[in-house]
Amino acid sequence: xxxxxxxxxxxxxxxxxxxxxxxxxxxxxxxxxxxxxxKTMIYAIFALSLELLVGSTGLVCFGQAAFFxxxxxxxxxxxxxADAASLLWLLPACVGAAALYALAVGALSLRTRGVxxxxxxxxFAQMAFYVVHDTPLGGGTDGIYLNVKPVLGSxxxxxxxxxxxxxxxxxxxxxxxxxxxxxxxxFGRALAGIKANEQRMRATGFSTYGYxxxxxxxxxxxxxxxxxxxxxxxxxxxxxxxxxxxxASVLIMIILGGLGHLRGALIGAFAFALLQEFFKSEAIFGxxxxxxxxxxxxxxxxxxxxxxxxxVGVPALLRxxxxxxxxxxxxxxxxxxx
Amino acid sequence: xxxxxxxxxxxxxxxRWGGLVALDGVSLALRRGRVHAVIGTNGAGKSTLINILxxxxxxxxxxxxxxxxDVTAWPQPRRARAGLGRSYxxxxxxxxxxxxxxxxxxxxxxxxxxxxxxxxxxACEASSSAAHxxxxxxxxxxxxxxxxxLLSHGQKRQLEIAMCLATQxxxxxxxxxxxxxxxxxxxxxxxxxxxxxxxHAILLVEHDMDAVFRIADELTVMVNGVVIASGEPAAVRSNxxxxxxxxxxx
Amino acid sequence: MDLATFFIQCLNAxxxxxxxxxxxxxxxxxxxxxxxxxxxxxxxxxxxxxLAYALAPLVAATFGGGxxxxxxxxxxxxxxxxxxxxxxxxxFLYQREHLQQVLMTYGLILVxxxxxxxxxxxxxxxxxxxxxxAGTLPLGDxxxxxxxxxxxxxxxxxxxxxxxxxxxxxxxxxxxxxxSAGPAQREMVQSLGVDIKFLxxxxxxxxxxxxxxxxxxxxxxxxxxxxxxxxxxxICFVVVVIGGIGSIRGALLAALLIGIVxxxxxxxxxxxxxxxxxxxxxxxxxxxPDGLFRAG
Numbered sequence: 001x002x003x004x005x006x007x008x009x010x011x012x013x014x015x016x017x018x019x020x021x022x023x024x025x026x027x028x029x030x031x032x033x034x035x036x037x038x039k040t041m042i043y044a045i046f047a048l049s050l051e052l053l054v055g056s057t058g059l060v061c062f063g064q065a066a067f068f069x070x071x072x073x074x075x076x077x078x079x080x081x082a083d084a085a086s087l088l089w090l091l092p093a094c095v096g097a098a099a100l101y102a103l104a105v106g107a108l109s110l111r112t113r114g115v116x117x118x119x120x121x122x123x124f125a126q127m128a129f130y131v132v133h134d135t136p137l138g139g140g141t142d143g144i145y146l147n148v149k150p151v152l153g154s155x156x157x158x159x160x161x162x163x164x165x166x167x168x169x170x171x172x173x174x175x176x177x178x179x180x181x182x183x184x185x186x187f188g189r190a191l192a193g194i195k196a197n198e199q200r201m202r203a204t205g206f207s208t209y210g211y212x213x214x215x216x217x218x219x220x221x222x223x224x225x226x227x228x229x230x231x232x233x234x235x236x237x238x239x240x241x242x243x244x245x246x247x248a249s250v251l252i253m254i255i256l257g258g259l260g261h262l263r264g265a266l267i268g269a270f271a272f273a274l275l276q277e278f279f280k281s282e283a284i285f286g287x288x289x290x291x292x293x294x295x296x297x298x299x300x301x302x303x304x305x306x307x308x309x310x311x312v313g314v315p316a317l318l319r320x321x322x323x324x325x326x327x328x329x330x331x332x333x334x335x336x337x338x
Numbered sequence: 339x340x341x342x343x344x345x346x347x348x349x350x351x352x353x354r355w356g357g358l359v360a361l362d363g364v365s366l367a368l369r370r371g372r373v374h375a376v377i378g379t380n381g382a383g384k385s386t387l388i389n390i391l392x393x394x395x396x397x398x399x400x401x402x403x404x405x406x407x408d409v410t411a412w413p414q415p416r417r418a419r420a421g422l423g424r425s426y427x428x429x430x431x432x433x434x435x436x437x438x439x440x441x442x443x444x445x446x447x448x449x450x451x452x453x454x455x456x457x458x459x460x461a462c463e464a465s466s467s468a469a470h471x472x473x474x475x476x477x478x479x480x481x482x483x484x485x486x487x488l489l490s491h492g493q494k495r496q497l498e499i500a501m502c503l504a505t506q507x508x509x510x511x512x513x514x515x516x517x518x519x520x521x522x523x524x525x526x527x528x529x530x531x532x533x534x535x536x537x538h539a540i541l542l543v544e545h546d547m548d549a550v551f552r553i554a555d556e557l558t559v560m561v562n563g564v565v566i567a568s569g570e571p572a573a574v575r576s577n578x579x580x581x582x583x584x585x586x587x588x
Numbered sequence: 589m590d591l592a593t594f595f596i597q598c599l600n601a602x603x604x605x606x607x608x609x610x611x612x613x614x615x616x617x618x619x620x621x622x623x624x625x626x627x628x629x630x631x632x633x634x635x636x637x638x639l640a641y642a643l644a645p646l647v648a649a650t651f652g653g654g655x656x657x658x659x660x661x662x663x664x665x666x667x668x669x670x671x672x673x674x675x676x677x678x679x680f681l682y683q684r685e686h687l688q689q690v691l692m693t694y695g696l697i698l699v700x701x702x703x704x705x706x707x708x709x710x711x712x713x714x715x716x717x718x719x720x721x722a723g724t725l726p727l728g729d730x731x732x733x734x735x736x737x738x739x740x741x742x743x744x745x746x747x748x749x750x751x752x753x754x755x756x757x758x759x760x761x762x763x764x765x766x767x768s769a770g771p772a773q774r775e776m777v778q779s780l781g782v783d784i785k786f787l788x789x790x791x792x793x794x795x796x797x798x799x800x801x802x803x804x805x806x807x808x809x810x811x812x813x814x815x816x817x818x819x820x821x822x823i824c825f826v827v828v829v830i831g832g833i834g835s836i837r838g839a840l841l842a843a844l845l846i847g848i849v850x851x852x853x854x855x856x857x858x859x860x861x862x863x864x865x866x867x868x869x870x871x872x873x874x875x876x877p878d879g880l881f882r883a884g
Contacts, residue, residue: 060687108870112877119829120873122822123866130863178455187452189459193432193443200430203392204505205418205447214452244822248694255691291706297698304692308684 011338015176015263022169026162034165040273041168042229045175047253047265049222054251055259056183057215058195062118062247063105063125067098067220069242070128071227073138074098076146076237084159087152094228095221101128102220106213125247133239143238146231158232168229175222179262180338191215256303258310262338267311275299343369345539346391346422346509351400353386353563360386361563364400368509368539373531375542375550375571378560379583384543387560388511391541392424393417405508419447423507425498427514433487437478440486440497441469444504468504476500477530492523499530510540516549528553551575559583592731597851603737603809605847606744610802611820612827612839613751614795620834621764622788624681627693630821631700632796635669636662636803637812638704641713655718662804663797670796674789682788701814710814715807736808743805747798751836763787826869832879841880 025037046068053059074094079085105124112120132138149159158164182188193201194208201208231237240246249272257268279285279292279299307313346368353361361383368374378384389395391402393414402410409417418424432440445468446459460466473479476496481489486497495515502510515531516524524546531553534540544550550557551571558568559580567577574580615629639662647653647661677696681689717736724732755761764787766777778784803816810816827846831838846865853864872880 054687108874112873115833116829116873116877116879119825120870123826123870123873126822126866127863127870130860130866134859134862182455184458184460185455186446186450186457186459186462186465187455189443189446190450190452192435196432196434197430199426200432200444200501201447202413202415203418203424203426203430204444204501205415206450207413207415211452245818251687252691252694255687259687291702293698294702294706297695297702300695300698301692304684304688304695305680308688 011263015266015338018263018266019169019173019176022172026165031161034161036273036277038161038165038168038233039230040270041172042226042233043250043253043273044266044269045168045172045229046223046226046250047257047269048172048175048179048262049219049226050250051254051259051262051265052179052215052219052222054254055261055264056188056195057191057212059110059212059216060118060251061121061216061219062244062251063121063123064219064223064250065242065244065246066105066125066128067102067223068227068230068246068250069132069237069239070098070101071095071224072231072237072241073132073144073227074224075150075228075231076144079146079148079150081147084148084157085150087150087156087158090150091225091228095224098224098227099217099221102217102223103213106216106220110209110212110216122244122247125242125244129239129242129244132242138239141239143236146235146237149232149235164233168233171225171229175225176262176266183262183338187211187214252300256300256310258312261310261312264310264312271311343371345370345405346541347401347403348387348391349401349403351387351390351397351402353383353390353395354398359563361390361397364560364563364565366541366558366565366568368541369556370508370537370539371535372555373535373540373542373553374556374558375544375554376558376560377544377547377550381562382560383563384560385513386563388424388513388541388543392422392511418505418507421506421508422511423502423505423509424511425502425513425515427517429494429498431486431494431497431501433485435486436482437473437484437486437489437497437500438469438482441472441500441504442466444501445469445472447505465504468506472500472504475503475530475533477526490523492519492526495519495523495527496530499527499534503534508538510534510538512540512542514544515542516544516546524549592728595727596731596733597855599733599737599741601847601851602844603741603744603847604851605844606741606748607802607806608820608823608827608846609840609843610744610747611799612824612831612843613748613836614798615824616828616831616834616836616839617764617791618795619828621791622678622682623686624678625686625689625693626678627690627821628696628700629795629799629824630817630819631697632666632669632799632817633803633806633820634704634814634817635700636666636800636805637715637807637810637816638708638803639665639800640715640804640807641812642708644715655720659801659804663801666797666800667793669800670793671789673796674792678792679785679788697817701817705814712811712813714811717808740805740809744802747801748840755836760787760790764791823865826865829879830869830872832881835879835881838879838881 022037022041026034029037046064050061050064053061071094074097075090078090078093105121109117109120109124133141138144149157151157156163156167158167183191190201190206190211193206194211198208227241230241253268253272254265255268256271257266258264275296276292279295280289282289303311307317344367348364348366351361351364352359364383364387366374366376376384376387386395390397393409393412393416397410401408404417404420404422407420409420432443435443442465445465446462448468449462449464470479473482476499478493478496478500481493486494489497495517499512499515516527519527528549531540531542542550542554554571556569557571557574559566559574561583566583567574567580611629611633615626618624618626618629640658643658643661647658651657681692721736721739723735725735725738726732755765763777763782823846827839827842830845831840831842845868849864849868850861854861857864
């Protein structure tokens with residue numbers, strides 16, 4: 001008789017540890033590291049949005065950057081030239097715009113399946129890309145600048161890097177926590193069922209199209225939030241923020257981290273960013289550092305070859321190698337995908 | 339037979355695929371407390387018929403009535419919520435979930451509440467109790483914590499039935515529930531089906547003739563998309579046309 | 589637009605479409621037959637173009653050969669590359685899930701790009717049109733059309749014809765067609781005693797060689813630049829998806845369609861040119877969610 005081994009505590013502890021570390025970082029790290037971690041946290045939010053679709057619902061979207069970019073461009077286009085916009089309406093507006101486009105794209109794309117779905121989502125992302133790239137709307141390839149960063153009354157000034165770090169960290173925590181709750185709720189279990197066997201879900205009485213569309217819109221909104229933060233951080237946006245390279249990168253992040261687990265998106269985003277930094281480091285590689293893509297590419301290949309379940313599979317793999325034990329764990333099934 | 343006993347009725351159902359006629363003028367009625375078996379050779383149209391009744395395929399002509407309502411235009415999920423359950427020939431269980439979670443998720447279809455995002459699904463009383471109930475009736479209550487993918491074939495087929503029961507349907511469409519089963523597993527499944535008769539109207543598509551004649555109260559024989567005989571099993575069995583077309587050549 | 593200009597644009601559309609078809613056919617074969625999504629396929633095209641650029645001076649210096657010698661040597665190198673790559677890398681991907689293949693071949697793109705950067709640099713280059721084909725053909729009174737572009741179309745047509753013959757007239761082609769209809773058919777082909785490993789290696793090497801050849805032939809027409817692999821990759825995926833995965837016929841039709849839409853789009857609606865192809869794909873997929881043709 002196969003027993004059930006529940007290990008939610010270890011995984012939860014890991015996640016909490018990560019957030020504690022991130023909260024303590026500003027007190028120990030310097031400007032460059034802080035900037036890098038801030039950017040990585042934004043990518044982590046972006047990765048979480050895609051994980052909701054790919055890992056939790058089985059919808060491989062190859063156009064997530066469109067929603068990211070819309071959130072980003074919204075932040076710049078709707079901010080006044082010389083004044084700080086109010087976070088109170090700018091943030092919802094950007095997230096709302098991204099969600100709206102996600103609604104349109106999802107409503108049409110979800111009529112297709114498999115590889116075709118992947119390509120249709122890419123098509124819609126490319127459309128958004130070209131609108132920004134080729135029309136005067138988006139300022140063309142040069143991009144546009146954000147002159148004054150938004151504020152929340154006199155309480156929060158996102159122009160201040162410390163404040164911005166906290167806001168980003170809080171957003172990441174909120175998104176992670178919110179998704180964790182969502183995935184173990186009825187809605188989240190329905191998504192898991194749709195991923196496992198959509199036919200059975202329909203035969204049981206779930207109108208799966210509605211669930212998938214809701215997930216798609218929510219993912220688009222979260223991506224829009226990430227894009228908003230990205231634009232505010234650097235004060236600059238350009239069409240590449242809607243490009244397929246970015247869509248591919250965030251997909252790579254969650255596959256690298258491990259699909260089907262929220263912490264996989266976190267791990268993948270950080271691993272991707274840290275790998276890049278490692279290979280770009282001239283201190284380690286000297287003149288060869290300009291060819292950092294090579295190291296990154298080889299690392300990715302090695303990771304997938306050795307870790308078929310992604311980086312989240314490392315503890316289990318180590319357990320197997322060191323202790324020779326293979327335990328069947330059905331914990332993810334019951335506790336949702338943290 | 340009172341008309342109110344009829345839970346599902348198919349009326350003059352036909353289905354054409356281009357030039358090919360898969361079904362032509364098929365009618366049948368499912369009554370509460372009775373098992374109505376449909377048999378026929380491969381290509382007789384049994385799969386098409388069950389798909390049209392369940393709502394997965396639209397008919398080219400004819401009507402489907404569920405509990406007195408015309409559901410011909412209803413998609414499958416809507417019919418399922420109205421009390422129509424279906425099991426498949428090839429398992430549609432969730433192999434990575436536990437047996438309990440399989441049943442609970444199926445039961446959740448009755449109390450979906452998708453907006454309650456902060457509530458844990460496991461805390462849902464309604465779906466949990468319906469799941470326990472369905473698993474017990476299907477004989478799986480000692481395997482609740484097991485991973486569904488690791489069950490034996492017979493147990494998986496039981497789980498397939500349990501998932502139908504979890505939504506507390508009135509009508510059950512069972513597509514070859516005995517597929518791939520050995521003698522002992524078949525006995526268990528037949529016993530299960532016998533207990534299910536009481537509350538439901540059951541449509542049974544099967545190839546196992548012995549099982550069919552043991553459990554069926556009504557029998558419909560199809561050949562090439564047309565019903566060639568229908569009624570009490572004994573009568574149908576002795577029908578000359580049926581013997582020639584089907585029962586002779588197994 | 590007058591008739592001569594229209595005709596020229598038609599020829600351009602044909603040339604572009606046929607070139608796309610060549611690259612896309614390799615992609616759809618590899619995906620359709622081996623079930624492998626290969627993001628690095630565009631890199632082979634890029635490798636071909638850079639080969640045309642880099643080999644020319646070497647070949648000229650060593651044995652005074654010209655463009656066609658470069659083509660021949662490049663082709664041999666490509667087949668070798670494909671063979672070794674399949675044996676050392678891709679053969680491990682068949683069992684993996686699609687998303688893992690995506691990840692591994694993405695890593696391969698990075699590796700190829702960086703190797704190219706280290707060996708040949710990141711500059712944009714032009715490749716001279718071979719003197720034999722450098723002339724122009726008169727069209728009407730005023731217009732002329734470059735002979736080389738016609739040559740490109742001719743080469744593509746020749747290869748397409750050769751592929752058709754191989755598929756329909758040879759045993760190898762029969763095995764390929766049998767295997768491309770899906771994994772169940774693949775197993776059947778295997779159980780009939782066909783050496784699947786050899787078949788896969790041949791198909792893969794052929795796919796690589798065709799893409800490399802396309803890159804070499806296209807080099808004098810389009811410039812040779814670092815991002816060209818990725819650009820062509822995305823368009824090729826669009827071709828494969830519109831045409832239907834695994835379908836050569838579909839890839840041809842889709843490629844020509846895209847050639848027309850893109851070429852005329854650039855002329856008639858320059859602002860919307862980039863997006864038209866994607867609008868086309870979205871429309872077709874919403875009409876036929878499985879692409880124009882099924883495998884075959």
